[in-house]
Amino acid sequence: MxxxxxxxxxxxxxxxxxxxxxxxxxxxxxxxxxxxxxxxxxxxxxxxxxxxxxxxxxxxxxxxxxxxxLSPRLEDSRSGPGLDPQSSFAAALRPEPGELASLRHYLGFYHYYFLTPSWPGQVQCGLLQLYERDHRVLTRYVGRVENPDYGRITRSRFDGHAVLRGDRIFILEHARGPVDGFGQTILYAAHRHQANYLTGMASGIGWHPHRGPFASRLIIRRLRMTLSLREALAQCGLFRVDGSNLDPIVRNFFSSGENMLMTG
Missing domain, CATH: 1.10.260.40 (lambda repressor-like DNA-binding domains)
Structure with a gap:
């Protein structure tokens, strides 16, 4: 060689x-x-x-x-393909003073619950990770659902970038898969000692039975460190809104009677 x-x-x-x-x-x-x-x-x-x-x-x-x-130094700091680092959008993603220290309180794995437009009356649970890299907080979402209509396993994943503005955490996400797409998650920031559950809003594009925009209120639950990734992924999927196998706090959140899901 x-x-x-x-x-x-x-x-x-x-x-x-x-x-x-x-x-x-x-x-x-x-x-x-x-x-x-x-x-x-x-x-x-x-x-x-x-x-x-x-x-x-x-x-x-x-x-x-x-x-x-194969390059000597892979440029991980870029915000996306073809994105000018001097652009106003790239500048908006740069951490503000004190932001990184605040976001570090939220690093870890979460179960991410939202109402899916694909199957009315169902809550979808996926796995969300917030991690730090190159002085930024990035996100990774993995979804695993057994399609109740066909019995097939459907997987999805999103890579994202988290920023803290005021008392809101904004996550801008890009879907990787057969059809690329984008999504956004907005979370209400919590006190660092009360971050086991966070609520907010998710928006994106549904894929079944047709691709259409939707927005849903959401809640995420921090996972204990002793839970393996295999166990965490095995607990993802679809749940009835009133299902007894749904976390009680999550179930109460979605049964409040408010308009939780909007589709277009």
Missing amino acids: SVLSARIGENFSRNLRNLCATRVSVSLICREIGINRQQFDRYLTGSAMPSAHNLRRIAAYFALSEKEL
Whole structure:
């Protein structure tokens, strides 16, 4: 192996490890890409390089070019493809003084509950992570639902960026999947000792039975640190609004009688 090839291999394995650190789990990444876990581990350790086909699949999964994935220093600080770091939107995402310290109180994993427009009378639960990277707070949402109409498992994931403005936490999200899309979550900030439950509003595009805009009130519940990711994901899915298997605080929140869901 030439010195250049060895250096490219080191770049790739380092970049891949950094990218995987922002995801829920390596096992989930392997399932979503469709690559054997044992083979993927060899990529992470640098003991093997992927084929051209697998390299394209990995790059597409992380929304990167193959060149970026092999580069000496992957630019994680960019806000998105083609986004000018000097633009007014990029400037709005920069942390304000004291913001990062305040947002650190909310880092961790949550179950994310909202009324889904796809199945009336049902609450959908997904897994939300808030984590810090490069002096920013980023988010990762993973949804797993067994479609009650067809019995198939449907998965979704969103990558986002969280900012704190006043007493609101804004999460701007980009969906990764067959059809890209965007969503927004607005949460009411809480005292740092009362952050087990947060409420707010979610808006986005429904996918079943047709793609249409919707907005729903939501509530998120912080997960205990001893709960494994496998257990947390297994608890996601659809719940009846009045179901006894729904967290009592979440059930009471959605049974308040207020207009919780708007569709268009």
